[in-house]
Amino acid sequence: MSAIENVSRRGFLKGLAAAGALVLGAYYVPEILRRHDSGSVRTDADNATLHPNVFVGVETDGTVWIVAHRSEMGTVIRTTLPMVLADELDADWKR
Numbered sequence: 001m002s003a004i005e006n007v008s009r010r011g012f013l014k015g016l017a018a019a020g021a022l023v024l025g026a027y028y029v030p031e032i033l034r035r036h037d038s039g040s041v042r043t044d045a046d047n048a049t050l051h052p053n054v055f056v057g058v059e060t061d062g063t064v065w066i067v068a069h070r071s072e073m074g075t076v077i078r079t080t081l082p083m084v085l086a087d088e089l090d091a092d093w094k095r
Contacts (some may be wrong), residue, residue, distance in 0.1 A: 056085065064091045 007015075055067045066085055068078050085094050
């Protein structure tokens with residue numbers, strides 16, 4: 001078995017800062033590289049669908065879909081959330 005080592009407060013904070021830098025680097029570095037990749041081939045924007053996250057999507061025909069994964073519980077969220085989304089995206093409510 002290995003011996004237990006005492007960790008100083010300074011060593012703990014250094015390790016915490018290093019772990020935080022690792023997490024932030026893993027999150028931001030791929031995005032920065034993707035933005036600055038000048039050699040990438042871009043597809044036609046008219047044929048692309050937009051999926052900014054797992055709850056909202058915009059298809060090529062202009063259809064906007066939304067996922068409300070929580071139960072209703074009297075807050076009318078299944079009606080008001082699509083209304084707010086359609087208003088913010090200037091989408092056609094009939095679609």
